[in-house]
Amino acid sequence: MIRYKFEDRLPRLEIGTIADADLEGSATTLHLKTGDGEESLPVIVRRNSSKITLTCHAGWGDVRQTIYLTQTPCHFGGSRAWFLCPLCDRRCGILYLTKQFGCRRCSKLRYASQYESPRERMRRRLIKIRKLIGPDLVIGHPLNPPPKGMSVKRWHELADEYAALRKLYFREGEKPCAWREDAPTARDWKQKVRTAMEQADEARRPRRRKPPSRTPRRPPASPAPGAAPQAR
Numbered sequence: 124m125i126r127y128k129f130e131d132r133l134p135r136l137e138i139g140t141i142a143d144a145d146l147e148g149s150a151t152t153l154h155l156k157t158g159d160g161e162e163s164l165p166v167i168v169r170r171n172s173s174k175i176t177l178t179c180h181a182g183w184g185d186v187r188q189t190i191y192l193t194q195t196p197c198h199f200g201g202s203r204a205w206f207l208c209p210l211c212d213r214r215c216g217i218l219y220l221t222k223q224f225g226c227r228r229c230s231k232l233r234y235a236s237q238y239e240s241p242r243e244r245m246r247r248r249l250i251k252i253r254k255l256i257g258p259d260l261v262i263g264h265p266l267n268p269p270p271k272g273m274s275v276k277r278w279h280e281l282a283d284e285y286a287a288l289r290k291l292y293f294r295e296g297e298k299p300c301a302w303r304e305d306a307p308t309a310r311d312w313k314q315k316v317r318t319a320m321e322q323a324d325e326a327r328r329p330r331r332r333k334p335p336s337r338t339p340r341r342p343p344a345s346p347a348p349g350a351a352p353q354a355r
């Protein structure tokens with residue numbers, strides 16, 4: 124059985140950090156962060172033209188690896204730097220530290236969100252919308268008017284989605300067991316939210332009365348000059 128690790132929780136080294144820092148010749152200490160931006164692990168980096176040597180002391184022992192760098196030309200001039208993964212030799216922009224440094228594929232990584240239950244996903248979406256249009260992060264609180272730069276139409280879309288999702292989220296919360304058989308899938312609740320949003324949009328639209336149909340009256344066809352009058 125393959126055990127997947129979560130990408131957000133591993134120390135990572137991004138190519139931008141290497142490209143920006145002036146590393147040529149001397150050893151520099153960089154602090155690795157996780158995807159959540161939390162922990163940091165000091166790593167000594169030595170750069171030697173097209174390769175770097177990484178040395179760090181991780182919990183399971185010392186890691187010392189040489190990573191080759193490569194460049195590809197950009198469309199509008201200049202070039203972009205990449206790591207060559209030490210395990211599979213493919214280009215990558217981020218190296219993750221598991222037992223050793225490797226690309227996302229070699230490290231067998233998954234996003235933490237891929238393991239969330241539908242209810243957790245709903246909650247994450249609710250919090251995300253609140254950050255955009257709410258005064259704070261409390262899910263039950265009222266919303267703020269559109270922030271600067273957001274169109275009224277977009278605000279209404281988000282507010283409708285929020286209202287529909289909040290209703291579903293609280294209804295889910297009333298059912299004690301998250302792993303019951305009829306628990307909704309992500310597709311279920313997304314469809315329900317979409318339907319509720321369409322209904323809200325329909326209700327908001329101003330109802331226009333149909334203008335009374337006016338068919339222009341045609342003037343009675345005048346008989347052609349010289350034609351005999353029709354008998355009735």
Ligand SMILES: [Zn+2]
Binds near residue numbers: 210212226227
């Ligand atoms: Zn790899």
